[in-house]
Amino acid sequence: GAGVSQSPRYKVAKRGQDVALRCDPISGHVSLFWYQQALGQGPEFLTYFQNEAQLDKSGLPSDRFFAERPEGSVSTLKIQRTQKEDSAVYLCASSFRQGENIQYFGAGTRLSVL
Amino acid sequence: KQEVTQIPAALSVPEGENLVLNCSFTDSAIYNLQWFRQDPGKGLTSLLLIQSSQREQTSGRLNASLDKSSGRSTLYIAASQPGDSATYLCAVRPRSGTYKYIFGTGTRLKVLA
Numbered sequence: 001g002a003g004v005s006q007s008p009r010y011k012v013a014k015r016g017q018d019v020a021l022r023c024d025p026i027s028g029h030v031s032l033f034w035y036q037q038a039l040g041q042g043p044e045f046l047t048y049f050q051n052e053a054q055l056d057k058s059g060l061p062s063d064r065f066f067a068e069r070p071e072g073s074v075s076t077l078k079i080q081r082t083q084k085e086d087s088a089v090y091l092c093a094s095s096f097r098q099g100e101n102i103q104y105f106g107a108g109t110r111l112s113v114l
Numbered sequence: 115k116q117e118v119t120q121i122p123a124a125l126s127v128p129e130g131e132n133l134v135l136n137c138s139f140t141d142s143a144i145y146n147l148q149w150f151r152q153d154p155g156k157g158l159t160s161l162l163l164i165q166s167s168q169r170e171q172t173s174g175r176l177n178a179s180l181d182k183s184s185g186r187s188t189l190y191i192a193a194s195q196p197g198d199s200a201t202y203l204c205a206v207r208p209r210s211g212t213y214k215y216i217f218g219t220g221t222r223l224k225v226l227a
Contacts, residue, residue: 004157031213033213033214035217040219041219041220042118042120042203042205042217042218042219042220043158043203043215043217044217045214045215045216048212048213048214055212056211056212056214058211059214091157091158093157093158095213101146101148101163101207102160102163103160103215104157105157105158105159106157107155107156107157108157
């Protein structure tokens with residue numbers, strides 16, 4: 001595709017539900033990042049993939065958060081037993097190769113937990 | 115732990131003014147610093163990237179400077195236009211660890227016509 005695509009754009013979940021957020025990176029991009037952006041804040045790093053390998057998951061806030069990229073392209077961020085504090089915009093970014101400075105961001109998924 | 119701060123949090127200026135956005139970071143061990151623009155409901159767009167060995171970068175009406183030793187960067191916007199209205203985010207890439215960026219909280223800019 002022309003850019004990084006994220007779906008859904010908006011997700012409303014009841015507290016306790018599980019959600020899955022999808023990211024389609026730019027074709028051929030090796031690196032993929034997930035960030036969480038709370039209202040009025042800057043994005044905060046969650047996790048990083050190089051191809052299918054999850055090299056850094058130090059930013060995942062709890063074991064309720066899980067990310068995967070099984071074939072080295074599409075990635076899914078899963079949040080189990082959602083809590084109100086999980087409400088945020090989840091941004092995905094990709095870059096062409098490992099260490100590439102420029103990260104291309106998707107428009108994000110806005111998650112609201114009621 | 116690296117922390118990035120941006121001042122001011124919000125700024126409203128009349129069209130045509132030159133303006134400066136400030137960014138400070140606590141750990142000078144950075145690989146590079148990047149300025150992004152974020153429009154409501156959209157992702158981030160990279161504006162300027164400054165490597166740690168560089169002092170400034172320019173693109174059109176934008177100029178970004180970096181003083182790594184003092185932990186500061188500024189983004190200068192010349193002759194501001196209403197289309198410049200957006201949130202501007204500063205982010206640093208630490209020297210250690212993986213290739214993540216650490217972001218500031220942003221400056222919300224409104225340019226009045």
